[in-house]
Amino acid sequence: MSAASQYETHETDVLIIGAGGAGLRAAIEALAQGARVAVVCKSLLGKAHTVMAEGGLAAAMCNVDKSDGWQPHFRDTYNGGKRLNNWRMAQLHAQEAPDRVRELEQWGALFDRTADGNILQRAFGGHTYKRLCHVGDRTGLEMIRTLQDRGVEMGFDVFMECTVTRLLKDGDRVAGAFAYWRSSGNFVVFKAKAVVIATGGIGKSWKITSNSWECTGDGMALAYEAGAELLDMEFVQFHPTGMVWPPGVMGILVTEAVRGEGGILRNSKGERFMEKYDPKRLELSTRDVVARSIYTEVKEGRGSPHGGAFLDISHKPAEYVKRKLPSMYHQFKELADVDITKGPMEVGPTCHYVMGGIRVDAETGQASVPGLFAAGEAAGGMHGANRLGGNSLSDLLVFGRRAGLAAAQAAKKQAAPSIDGGQTDDAAREALAPFEHSGGENPYAIHHDLQELMQNLVGIFRTDADLRKALVELDTLKQRARNMSATGSRVFNPGWHLCSDVRSMLTLSEACTHAALARKESRGAHSRLDFPKTEEEWGKKNLMIARKGDAMTLTEVPRPPLPAELEKILAEGS
Ligand SMILES: Cc1cc2nc3c(=O)[nH]c(=O)nc-3n(C[C@H](O)[C@H](O)[C@H](O)COP(=O)(O)OP(=O)(O)OC[C@H]3O[C@@H](n4cnc5c(N)ncnc54)[C@H](O)[C@@H]3O)c2cc1C
DSSP states (O other), rough: BBBBHHHHEEEEEEEOOOHHHHHHHHHHHHHHHHEEEHHHHOOOOOOOOGGGSOOEEOOOOSSSTOOOHHHHHHHHHHHTTTTTTOOHHHHHHHHHHHHHHHHHHHHTOOOBBBTTSBBBOOTTTSSOOOEESSSSTHHHHHHHHHHHHHHHTTTTTEEEEEEEEEEEEOOOOOOEEEEETTOOOOOOEEEEEEEEEEEOOOOGSSBBBBTTOOOOOOOHHHHHTTTTEEEEETOEEEEEEOOOOOGGGOOOOOOOOHHHOOOOOOOOOOOOOOHHHOOTGGGGHHHHHHHHHHHHHHHHHOOOOOOEEEEEEEEEHHHHHHHOOOHHHHHHHHHHHHHHHHSOOEEEEEEESSSSSEEOOOOOOOSSSSSSSEEEEBBOSTTTSSSSSTTHHHHHOOOOOOHHHHHHHHHHTTTOOOOHHHHHHHHHHHHHHHHHHOBBHHHHHHHHHHHHHHHHHHHEOOOOHHHHHHHHHHHHHHHHHBBBOSSSTTOHHHHHHHHHHHHHHHHHHHHHHHHHHOOOOBBBBBBSSSSSSSGGGGEEEEEEEEEEEEEEEEEEEEEEOOOHHHHHHHHHTT
16 A cells, blocks of 8 residues: 555655754755755744753854854864864864854844944853854744744745654655654654754753753654664763752753853852862863762762752842843742842753764765755764753754755655555554553653663763663663553543653663763763773774664774864864
């Protein structure tokens, strides 16, 4: 039976899965190339996780610090990533980010301004110069609003509240996707000449996280299942400052812009403890360092009452704080009954971002499977072992554009795909399986257990014993997940939706744990208590995860040498 005959079916040139910054920027570029574009997203258009981004977008515009340029931005990014980044991505990112910001401005984004009318830039951890273009602490909202308006005006088709559960293939080539409408539970088939994955991160696998409900790693799991490779999955960033109190809001982000605007971290003794861990950069050290410092202060008994540290911006004028950090002011006032213009916030590390992701070609975002592209947080390589703040929003624009361009060009060379009905029937059977397992496992219980396990065993500090234990426990969770059960109907059924999210989270958690066990050193966001040093040998390889039959395999991939031009830029900064 043909795919089209049984399910609602849509055909397009380029299918983009995800409507965050990366997906929208890819869609705009594919449209500009004359492609028909469909964007599918599991939340509402305009509600993608990118909307939550606060502090800003890093680009060497040189509006505030004239000494900046793409070279220092490259150097900061590469050093911040502990030199494990895909150097070509880090170079393209630094070179192209300013143009992507100017373009955003031309499309209507209203950034904060310098006195002479240029885009204002603020300081952020690990950036040598003031580099973050921002709109108060609501930069993501402005970015999504602008991109969305532009895309709608250009004419993409949007399929929102629609979750993709499987990629479909025509021979070896990715040629579409299978999805369900969240409202009705009915199935949809998308046929496309090229597919871009822009589904964001994996943070919902950890208990304390800044990530939104969408961040279950679906796109990476879909790509992995379709035969694509995942890169450097051990590198998961714990942002140093999430809320720690009250319990219901634990993990919600406290933007780095608080430190960028002069916020000071202190322990229960009133000591400015960053003087000890990074006396030069203090609070504006890189996130991996600040997160470990807070964690260490708490472990050694100098934490705040609710297990964090104090972050204080109240030495700045109240009006300034309210103008520069309006969301933080309201967040603490409403959620914790704390006035941050009068006293400190309590903060602690929260799972925030994954540096690893789908392995892609730097120029095009092409994954290792034909027809498949990836951009944004779902793609790996750009940030190496640790991402600098502000470098994600710029990454979305630079590589979203590149993936959209390459996908549209690839689509031009393709005939309309043909997808056999066996694939769609399999995907439907898999999606409906939880209704067959009456009295089986509760997906909420499995998700809860997964979050506890990843938080406790695959967190900021890792050991061989913990990681091995995690793999055993993940195996048990995978067995339990085979018997996940959904009750009720397919209409608006969040328990059923979670069953598919849990499958993705289990795959990505396993990939992360395998890679974390294999990397026997500490580097960037990956800290091994049993291998505390950064080892030169490990700096020569990335770790790649791929699927062989039903097994997850891990391969060490030698890193290509850095060109002399980039070596010189790095040497100039040391
Ligand atoms: C609170 C917070 C503040 C941040 N602040 C900053 C900042 O100031 N600067 C910065 O550079 N970075 C910041 N970040 C990081 C940055 O926001 C993210 O890395 C980035 O927005 C990810 O964008 P994306 O386009 O890759 O994916 P997302 O914005 O996560 O979008 C993913 C899209 O994929 C869709 N999707 C997912 N799964 C499926 C599926 N199965 N089927 C269909 N659709 C699917 C979702 O619905 C969504 O539309 C912040 C992160 C957080 C949590």
